[in-house]
Amino acid sequence: MSRLPSPRLTVVSLASALALGLLTGAAPSKPQTQWLSRPAEAAHVARVEEGMAPVSIPGETPRHLSLTQWMELYKVPGLSIAVFEKGKLVWTKAYGVKHAGGTEPVAIDTLFQAASISKPMTALAALHHAEKRKWSIDENVNDKLVSWKVPDNEFTQEQKVTLRRLLSHTAGTTVGGFAGYPVNGPLPTVQQILDGEKPANSPAVRVNTVPGTLRRYSGGGTTIVQQLLVDQLKKPFPQIMKETVLTPLGMKDSFFEQPLSPALAPRAATGTTPGGKSVEGGWRVHPELAPAGLWTTPSDLARAAIEMFKAYHGQSKRLVSQAMAKQMLAHDPVSGAIGVGFMRPVGKAWFGHGGGNEGYRANLTAFTESGNGVAIMTNSDNGSLLFERLIASVQAAHGWKGFEVGPEAPATTADLLMRLKGVDDALAWFKARKAEAPQDEQLSPAILNDMGYSLLREGRLPDALKLFEANVALFPQDANAHDSLGEGYVAAGREAEGAASYRKSLELNPKNDNARKVLETLGAATVK
Numbered sequence: 001m002s003r004l005p006s007p008r009l010t011v012v013s014l015a016s017a018l019a020l021g022l023l024t025g026a027a028p029s030k031p032q033t034q035w036l037s038r039p040a041e042a043a044h045v046a047r048v049e050e051g052m053a054p055v056s057i058p059g060e061t062p063r064h065l066s067l068t069q070w071m072e073l074y075k076v077p078g079l080s081i082a083v084f085e086k087g088k089l090v091w092t093k094a095y096g097v098k099h100a101g102g103t104e105p106v107a108i109d110t111l112f113q114a115a116s117i118s119k120p121m122t123a124l125a126a127l128h129h130a131e132k133r134k135w136s137i138d139e140n141v142n143d144k145l146v147s148w149k150v151p152d153n154e155f156t157q158e159q160k161v162t163l164r165r166l167l168s169h170t171a172g173t174t175v176g177g178f179a180g181y182p183v184n185g186p187l188p189t190v191q192q193i194l195d196g197e198k199p200a201n202s203p204a205v206r207v208n209t210v211p212g213t214l215r216r217y218s219g220g221g222t223t224i225v226q227q228l229l230v231d232q233l234k235k236p237f238p239q240i241m242k243e244t245v246l247t248p249l250g251m252k253d254s255f256f257e258q259p260l261s262p263a264l265a266p267r268a269a270t271g272t273t274p275g276g277k278s279v280e281g282g283w284r285v286h287p288e289l290a291p292a293g294l295w296t297t298p299s300d301l302a303r304a305a306i307e308m309f310k311a312y313h314g315q316s317k318r319l320v321s322q323a324m325a326k327q328m329l330a331h332d333p334v335s336g337a338i339g340v341g342f343m344r345p346v347g348k349a350w351f352g353h354g355g356g357n358e359g360y361r362a363n364l365t366a367f368t369e370s371g372n373g374v375a376i377m378t379n380s381d382n383g384s385l386l387f388e389r390l391i392a393s394v395q396a397a398h399g400w401k402g403f404e405v406g407p408e409a410p411a412t413t414a415d416l417l418m419r420l421k422g423v424d425d426a427l428a429w430f431k432a433r434k435a436e437a438p439q440d441e442q443l444s445p446a447i448l449n450d451m452g453y454s455l456l457r458e459g460r461l462p463d464a465l466k467l468f469e470a471n472v473a474l475f476p477q478d479a480n481a482h483d484s485l486g487e488g489y490v491a492a493g494r495e496a497e498g499a500a501s502y503r504k505s506l507e508l509n510p511k512n513d514n515a516r517k518v519l520e521t522l523g524a525a526t527v528k
Helices: 016-023 039-050 067-073 115-132 163-167 190-195 219-233 237-246 298-312 322-328 384-398 410-420 423-436 445-458 461-474 479-491 495-508 513-522
Strands: 034-037 078-085 088-096 350-357 360-367 373-378
Touching: 039 067, 039 088, 039 384, 067 088, 067 384, 078 298, 078 384, 088 298, 115 163, 115 219, 115 237, 115 298, 115 322, 115 350, 115 360, 163 219, 190 219, 219 237, 298 322, 298 360, 298 373, 350 384, 360 384, 373 384, 410 423, 410 445, 423 445, 423 461, 445 461, 445 479, 461 479, 479 495, 479 513, 495 513
Parallel strands: none
Antiparallel strands: 034 088, 078 088, 078 373, 350 360, 360 373
16 A cells, blocks of 8 residues: 655665765765854864764675765755754755756755644644633633534543644544645645545544544644634734744744745755655645644754753743743653654653655754754655764764664665665565564564555566565565555556455455555455
8 A cells, every 4th residue: 555655664776886886985976065154063064974874784894975975875865954052053054956856956045844843833833822822721622613623522522632632642633644735736725624625635634532542643633723723813824823933933934835935936945756756846735734834944943943942941931931841842641752742752862853745854853951953854755764874973973962873773774775785685685584583573564565665656666566575475464565566566557466465455454445446446346
């Protein structure tokens, strides 16, 4: 079943010639850069660029690549980074180009889609107004919603949907994320999105678990917050965010504007698919502004994180009080790794958030006690494959503590093997590793599945099928593996085999509506 690429597992093969050049030290073409920092930071910048963790291929000596070489390996056209220390922005630099195959360099004020990092920005606005207007963040949001209400049902009889629960993803609401819309296509209203009515391309946002009983990531829930703010403040959401968060924090290069105006569009980096091609139309449009609609820069994201750090330590009340900031970064038994708006992993020294819209990946990581941190934005679905290495390199260059990098995940190793050695080597390694450690949960079917889809999007159908077939053999009880193999067979014109795979998927998961729909299209009998 085709899915949005997962941050760690999105992969795409690389031509052997490029791989050989990178590993033998052949100089890649130098991207143009623009950077801004104190002269004293130049040494830090150089160490970050050259200090990325090496390529680790089983049986080979580790090879070091620079940041720009890693970008070339993963087909990331452009990257922008901002580093802050002790609550102050210390340097920012841009790498590569705004458009895949283009020549216009990324600048430090180039706009990227922040995707889900829109959520903590929305949380800051919502909690600012909650304090200012004395809203209880634990009351039923239906008491504040006017033009739309959360439909009550058996799940909301005793426990209610509250602002705290919506912002901590514990409200029981559905719809994890949004795919966006074509630049020139029709756009739904917020109410149409919430009710799943055309032209909305996502299901209705509803409560289907008891609020407050479990954590389930829900962009749909944050969209309810968007409607609540509009209903209460009687202003367009972009204006609310500008007046409440962006202008007070000096985030002059940030806009909750979807679609982008003709004046801003030339400043935006074009989104890029895993295969290195530009997203059709340049990017997708996200009318779900609160969970996914922010265009911004790393420098502006750094300003928001610095403000959160200062509020947490009682050094600023521009947006929220210290007491509210403490609640935002508190650990909740139900929400676990998610605070109220920001990610706040238990036992870790940092807070932040990640973001992924089609063609873009972003990351904001800030250390709660030191005021240090880094914001990274890329115009590629593969951008997240750089984040852990790059954050670790920043930490090492600046001598920070608190960000722990674990052993190379199997997904990363398989990805690198496919890029540098080919599909057969990656598959052989995965099979051997699975045989050695059959109970290792990290060796999931999602790895080969995502690798297969990356190749499928590139048009490398035989290699994609090889991975899908191996996945089914290794994980015969995984319904999604059979669904993906069915899609591969249908793409190859092998419809009878595709129908058989879809039937098996439906047998394993009777709720697989995708398999049922495809089988109906193929005219094949479904499993009842």
